[in-house]
Amino acid sequence: MIALLTRDLRLALRAGGGFGLGLAFFLIVTTLVPFSVGPHTDLLRVIAPGILWLGALLACLLSLDRLLALDYEDGTLDLLLTAPLPLEAAVSIKALAHWLTTGLPLVLAAPVLGVLLNLQPAGYGWLVVSLAFGTPALSVIGTFGAALTVGIKRGGLLLSLLVLPLYVPTLVFGAEVARRGASGLDVSTPLLMLAGITLGVIALMPFASAAVLRMGLR
Amino acid sequence: MLLRVQNLTLARGGLPVIAGLSFAVGPGQALILRGPNGAGKTTLLRCIAGLQPPLAGDISGAAERIAYAGHADGIKAMLSVSENLRFWAQVFGGSDIAEALDAYALHPLADRLAGTLSAGQKRRLGLARLLVTGCPVWVLDEPTVSLDKEAVAMFAEAMRHHLQAGGTALMATHIDLGIEAEVLDISPFRVTAGQRAGASDEAFL
Amino acid sequence: MSIWSYANPVKFLALSIRVQPFLWTAALICLATGLIWGFFATPDDFRQGSTVKIIYLHVPAALMAINAWFMMLITSLIWLVRRHHVSALAAKAAAPVGLVMTLIALITGAIWGQPMWGTWWEWDPRLTSFLILFLFYLGYMALWEAIEDPDTAADLTSVLCLVGSVFAVLSRYAVQFWNQGLHQGTSIPVTTGARTVSDVFFVPLLICMIGFGLLFAALVLYRTGTEIRLRRIRALRARMERTL
Numbered sequence: 001m002i003a004l005l006t007r008d009l010r011l012a013l014r015a016g017g018g019f020g021l022g023l024a025f026f027l028i029v030t031t032l033v034p035f036s037v038g039p040h041t042d043l044l045r046v047i048a049p050g051i052l053w054l055g056a057l058l059a060c061l062l063s064l065d066r067l068l069a070l071d072y073e074d075g076t077l078d079l080l081l082t083a084p085l086p087l088e089a090a091v092s093i094k095a096l097a098h099w100l101t102t103g104l105p106l107v108l109a110a111p112v113l114g115v116l117l118n119l120q121p122a123g124y125g126w127l128v129v130s131l132a133f134g135t136p137a138l139s140v141i142g143t144f145g146a147a148l149t150v151g152i153k154r155g156g157l158l159l160s161l162l163v164l165p166l167y168v169p170t171l172v173f174g175a176e177v178a179r180r181g182a183s184g185l186d187v188s189t190p191l192l193m194l195a196g197i198t199l200g201v202i203a204l205m206p207f208a209s210a211a212v213l214r215m216g217l218r
Numbered sequence: 219m220l221l222r223v224q225n226l227t228l229a230r231g232g233l234p235v236i237a238g239l240s241f242a243v244g245p246g247q248a249l250i251l252r253g254p255n256g257a258g259k260t261t262l263l264r265c266i267a268g269l270q271p272p273l274a275g276d277i278s279g280a281a282e283r284i285a286y287a288g289h290a291d292g293i294k295a296m297l298s299v300s301e302n303l304r305f306w307a308q309v310f311g312g313s314d315i316a317e318a319l320d321a322y323a324l325h326p327l328a329d330r331l332a333g334t335l336s337a338g339q340k341r342r343l344g345l346a347r348l349l350v351t352g353c354p355v356w357v358l359d360e361p362t363v364s365l366d367k368e369a370v371a372m373f374a375e376a377m378r379h380h381l382q383a384g385g386t387a388l389m390a391t392h393i394d395l396g397i398e399a400e401v402l403d404i405s406p407f408r409v410t411a412g413q414r415a416g417a418s419d420e421a422f423l
Numbered sequence: 424m425s426i427w428s429y430a431n432p433v434k435f436l437a438l439s440i441r442v443q444p445f446l447w448t449a450a451l452i453c454l455a456t457g458l459i460w461g462f463f464a465t466p467d468d469f470r471q472g473s474t475v476k477i478i479y480l481h482v483p484a485a486l487m488a489i490n491a492w493f494m495m496l497i498t499s500l501i502w503l504v505r506r507h508h509v510s511a512l513a514a515k516a517a518a519p520v521g522l523v524m525t526l527i528a529l530i531t532g533a534i535w536g537q538p539m540w541g542t543w544w545e546w547d548p549r550l551t552s553f554l555i556l557f558l559f560y561l562g563y564m565a566l567w568e569a570i571e572d573p574d575t576a577a578d579l580t581s582v583l584c585l586v587g588s589v590f591a592v593l594s595r596y597a598v599q600f601w602n603q604g605l606h607q608g609t610s611i612p613v614t615t616g617a618r619t620v621s622d623v624f625f626v627p628l629l630i631c632m633i634g635f636g637l638l639f640a641a642l643v644l645y646r647t648g649t650e651i652r653l654r655r656i657r658a659l660r661a662r663m664e665r666t667l
Contacts, residue, residue, distance in 0.1 A: 004309065007294070011296055011297065014296040076294070079288075152569045168597060176600075212579055215579055232657075422654045
């Protein structure tokens with residue numbers, strides 16, 4: 001299992017698409033927001049938590065179609081399926097590798113981009129906390145979407161269509177934590193809900209992902 | 219250890235291809251599958267490897283002891299030859315890759331990125347993977363594609379070694395490897411028109 | 424005779440062809456009665472005026488939009504557990520019907536909302552939930568279309584339906600938490616029986632709901648029949664190719 005994790009991380013580093021692309025995309029989305037809504041710092045301050053959450057979510061989505069498709073094309077998935085490693089563990093590891101290469105950098109970069117959007121000082125801590133709690137769920141749910149569309153040529157758009165509705169609960173609670181945090185309100189309820197969803201998804205989703213992967217590879 | 223297949227019925231894309239196939243391969247034995255394109259060789263091998271369920275029939279010989287090699291070798295272009303091999307060795311619970319590198323003369327290439335290899339060299343790497351798995355049952359789909367004469371000889375040697383050690387092999391190939399093996403022509407087991415095999419589309423007739 | 428004997432596509436088709444004329448007729452009668460009664464023979468509401476009459480389309484459509492997904496959930500489960508093709512095809516057939524029902528509920532809601540709330544669209548939990556449901560229907564149908572092998576498509580869409588159901592419920596609670604909303608509470612709580620709609624409106628509404636249910640059943644049977652015939656053509660073609 002560790003072998004699979006190190007391999008995926010090494011591949012992400014060497015191929016260059018991993019850390020760099022998601023982060024650059026996050027930066028660009030954040031930069032474009034003031035251009036589209038106007039340079040009003042007051043308005044930006046209000047919408048900053050939501051924009052940062054949406055940007056992180058879209059950046060996560062961006063790399064999902066490569067998560068399993070590359071391994072499908074070169075036959076690795078077939079071989080992994082015949083290996084003594086449980087497929088549930090393999091998809092969990094792949095999701096973890098995706099989070100480490102995409103989600104974690106986004107969490108770390110979010111405060112910097114918060115400055116650009118004039119986020120309130122109180123909001124930085126809760127923004128990072130909410131992203132740290134929420135982005136693992138995005139990776140795990142995304143792995144399910146990637147597993148559903150693995151055999152489909154040009155499944156990228158379909159993947160977005162399938163995954164985005166599944167992101168709704170995470171986005172609602174995650175952005176709520178960031179928003180309440182920024183305006184100094186109590187965040188415990190949405191934070192607990194967010195953590196609950198993330199934990200539940202980490203525990204259960206790999207079974208669904210492995211099941212659809214087995215079906216899709218037949 | 220023994221691979222036994224009894225009364226197997228298989229479908230491809232919801233349509234039946236093979237019905238009533240039985241055979242057994244014992245330790246130290248190899249079985250070569252023959253048959254025209256579309257006869258169902260790949261489907262049969264994938265089924266035995268556990269990648270797709272049969273419609274009917276039994277396969278005994280535990281699936282976790284099987285090393286499968288299909289048309290694609292699962293080689294990552296951005297990893298070196300030895301990194302590729304070591305990964306698969308670790309997945310199968312081993313770590314020694316020197317022997318596998320030796321068997322296919324991959325030592326000089328060990329630090330090259332796999333993406334820079336030729337098709338034949340990649341195939342050698344793919345076959346070397348079988349050695350690091352340590353699995354006693356090999357299920358191979360056209361293993362000699364894009365190999366030159368020397369590489370085929372390496373493969374035959376590795377196969378001989380595997381069988382001598384009590385291993386089992388099942389493969390679909392059209393060339394003569396010069397090893398002792400039984401040959402099974404699967405074309406008589408093809409599903410003919412009007413024959414019911416239990417494939418899903420037949421429920422609609 | 425067990426009910427599962429109708430899992431045989433040929434038997435199912437024969438039965439559904441026999442049942443369909445009755446279903447269509449009953450649906451037509453119920454809808455005609457309910458809608459004409461509701462539109463022309465009920466008084467205007469004293470606050471909402473004649474706009475209240477859109478309830479005869481809005482409520483039944485919304486009801487069927489949710490029940491269609493529920494039906495897909497059950498048929499998907501049956502397919503996954505018992506591998507009956509008819510079940511998977513019925514789920515496939517129900518999806519577009521459910522999608523249209525959701526759309527009707529959304530559009531009639533917007534038309535009613537304009538004079539009442541003064542806006543076509545409000546990010547109210549109920550409206551938002553229906554919008555999310557709409558997206559789930561779209562994704563489900565797109566996945567069916569994208570996969571060539573019919574059994575694999577049935578498998579994958581069934582799992583999507585199961586996972587989607589869980590997330591649909593989660594989303595429902597999430598958006599309720601996120602915005603308290605303008606939409607009135609349910610007027611016809613089934614469990615408590617404390618309904619807030621007077622009989623004048625309720626009786627035609629009930630007839631409309633029955634009519635929508637019958638219409639849904641008829642449409643799903645019709646579409647399932649089409650899907651069964653398509654698979655049959657596929658199987659016959661394959662058999663012909665093998666003969667050649």
